[in-house]
Amino acid sequence: MILLATLRIAGRALRRNKLRTLLTMLGIIIGVGAVIAMVSIGNGAKAQVEAQIAQLGQNVILILSGNVSRGGFHMGFGNAGTLTHEDYEAIRREVSGLTGISPEVRTMAQVAAGNENNNTQIMGVGTDYINIRSWPLADGVNFSEQDVRTANKVAILGKTTATTLFGEDDPVGKVVRIKSAPFIVVGLLASKGMSMMGMDQDDVVFVPYTSAMKRLTGGTVFRSFNAQAASPELVPDVQNQITELLRQRHRIGEGKDDDFLVRTQQEISEMATSTSRVMTVLLGSVAGVSLIVGGIGIMNIMLVSVTERTREIGVRLAVGARSRDILLQFLIEAVTLSLAGGIIGIGLGILSSRLLSIQMGWKTLVSVESIVIAFAFSAAIGVFFGFYPARKAALLDPIDALRYE
Amino acid sequence: MDTQPVIKLENFSKTYVTGEVEVHAVRGVSLAIMPGEFVAIMGASGSGKSTMMNTIGCLDRPTSGRYLLDGVDVGELDRDELAELRNHKIGFVFQGFNLLSRTSALENVELPLLYSRNRVGSRHQRERALKSLELVGLGTRAEHHPNQLSGGQQQRVAIARALVNGPKVLVADEPTGNLDSLTSVEIMGIFQELNRQGMTVVMVTHELDIARYTQRNVVMRDGRIVSDQRVPNRLEAAAELEKIKREQQAVQLAP
Numbered sequence: 167m168i169l170l171a172t173l174r175i176a177g178r179a180l181r182r183n184k185l186r187t188l189l190t191m192l193g194i195i196i197g198v199g200a201v202i203a204m205v206s207i208g209n210g211a212k213a214q215v216e217a218q219i220a221q222l223g224q225n226v227i228l229i230l231s232g233n234v235s236r237g238g239f240h241m242g243f244g245n246a247g248t249l250t251h252e253d254y255e256a257i258r259r260e261v262s263g264l265t266g267i268s269p270e271v272r273t274m275a276q277v278a279a280g281n282e283n284n285n286t287q288i289m290g291v292g293t294d295y296i297n298i299r300s301w302p303l304a305d306g307v308n309f310s311e312q313d314v315r316t317a318n319k320v321a322i323l324g325k326t327t328a329t330t331l332f333g334e335d336d337p338v339g340k341v342v343r344i345k346s347a348p349f350i351v352v353g354l355l356a357s358k359g360m361s362m363m364g365m366d367q368d369d370v371v372f373v374p375y376t377s378a379m380k381r382l383t384g385g386t387v388f389r390s391f392n393a394q395a396a397s398p399e400l401v402p403d404v405q406n407q408i409t410e411l412l413r414q415r416h417r418i419g420e421g422k423d424d425d426f427l428v429r430t431q432q433e434i435s436e437m438a439t440s441t442s443r444v445m446t447v448l449l450g451s452v453a454g455v456s457l458i459v460g461g462i463g464i465m466n467i468m469l470v471s472v473t474e475r476t477r478e479i480g481v482r483l484a485v486g487a488r489s490r491d492i493l494l495q496f497l498i499e500a501v502t503l504s505l506a507g508g509i510i511g512i513g514l515g516i517l518s519s520r521l522l523s524i525q526m527g528w529k530t531l532v533s534v535e536s537i538v539i540a541f542a543f544s545a546a547i548g549v550f551f552g553f554y555p556a557r558k559a560a561l562l563d564p565i566d567a568l569r570y571e
Numbered sequence: 572m573d574t575q576p577v578i579k580l581e582n583f584s585k586t587y588v589t590g591e592v593e594v595h596a597v598r599g600v601s602l603a604i605m606p607g608e609f610v611a612i613m614g615a616s617g618s619g620k621s622t623m624m625n626t627i628g629c630l631d632r633p634t635s636g637r638y639l640l641d642g643v644d645v646g647e648l649d650r651d652e653l654a655e656l657r658n659h660k661i662g663f664v665f666q667g668f669n670l671l672s673r674t675s676a677l678e679n680v681e682l683p684l685l686y687s688r689n690r691v692g693s694r695h696q697r698e699r700a701l702k703s704l705e706l707v708g709l710g711t712r713a714e715h716h717p718n719q720l721s722g723g724q725q726q727r728v729a730i731a732r733a734l735v736n737g738p739k740v741l742v743a744d745e746p747t748g749n750l751d752s753l754t755s756v757e758i759m760g761i762f763q764e765l766n767r768q769g770m771t772v773v774m775v776t777h778e779l780d781i782a783r784y785t786q787r788n789v790v791m792r793d794g795r796i797v798s799d800q801r802v803p804n805r806l807e808a809a810a811e812l813e814k815i816k817r818e819q820q821a822v823q824l825a826p
Contacts, residue, residue, distance in 0.1 A: 171685050481669045485683040486658020488651045564630045
């Protein structure tokens, strides 16, 4: 009941000295604004990474070949061709819970049609590949098991490649030459956009992996397989099965390192997002420091205010204010300062994150969470930094306070 | 009921310790003030009258001895209970008025109601504050801020503030110290009028002529009461006011 009256008193005290009030709030405004903006940048980056990882498909498991070590140096996964066609067949045959698996062979090659030609990423894949990547066809059909078995010269074009070679014409049924070998276009992929690295994923040609190996790369081993589990719950089990099977097939003894790597999409996404999480925390804590500086500013001004208003405190005590009434009055004043600063800061933070995404082209994401936290944090700062001055005021001796000049 | 003193000091002492020196501000004073009395406590500075005042006003507690305010032993109360007592039973008037600046007269008068334990609604609060202001003749100045009021008017606002919670005792600390003689007499007139209506008034002053408006003078020296007597020919503020005004007129007419 006294709260409302106390709020009015605090409001009046703050209005009395508008410039000082504004300057005091500035620390909190900048602090909260910075936290909101910085966290929005971090969150934006994280959301972008997550969206791109989701583009890999669902419940995807990547099997990368060899982590060979030469003279003690690990050369990184995918460098040694330790995955064979037999491995692929074995996984396909023996691992339960799979909805699909496809080898992946990559090469860059010149692709031509008519007068147009382009250096394009050629991907040798199996029939399951487009399903695993959840990459629908815009037109035409997928190639068949028969095409794979017989290394048929059929191709599916990415959107960009199709546009480069055929313009607006329908490419299905036409012929493209890859390294001079003619391939019949059977399908056209829907557009997928940019990859995590900023590359155009649509500048691609899919061919059966057998065709790619026989006619384009000449290799006999694979760098990676893409597999897909039937459900998210099955992913770890499938991962284990594949690992066990490959260790057995590659005759890797107990305690020896794998010459392959089985990674789930979950793991990839965790690695990627953990980087951006570190960034978010880093940016946020730098901004958080300015919040604390803002809090110290509030404490400073509240201390000045208590000294200035010693007589007023004396009068209030004399007419019957209890210590807690005075404490509450100054605490509410400090919290009002920090909360008002917090609210303005939230506005400023949202505004500047908008500006950043417009001006710099960064993806930003202002989360409700960060607003709520910033709001609660600025209230907490008011209480924390306002408490000492308020306590000082509340414990004043009424006689001394009345006599204070 | 009326035979019970409203203020009763029994062998009251107050000792301050400043550093290693003990200062005996008041040394064993006994004093009883009955309801409806108008008492001036007088003395030079250092006589202990301010300490008496602070104790009677429940701003401080006795070091030894007892102080009973309206039958309540003040020495046994804690800080908050003292605050409550000040709120309900004491009305303060200070030498420097001590009004809150940039706050209207009405809101200044409302201040004690704000801290009252049995709080009333804000409309009722305003009514009571306004009634209190009317009592001191400032009903029309309710919205004025202290800097828009003369010294005498400010002191009247302070009196209205002291009265608003219906106190047992009005405690005034040099209430005319900052006022010219005419305004001083006006203020004394208000005290006399309140006293006539039954209010107990205890006033600290070092001005003899001001003390002559009261009924009883208690003179202190070195922490002890040296005299305590009825005022023989008490001045009537209304009559004095007339006299001063006539004199001033005469002065103006003279040249």
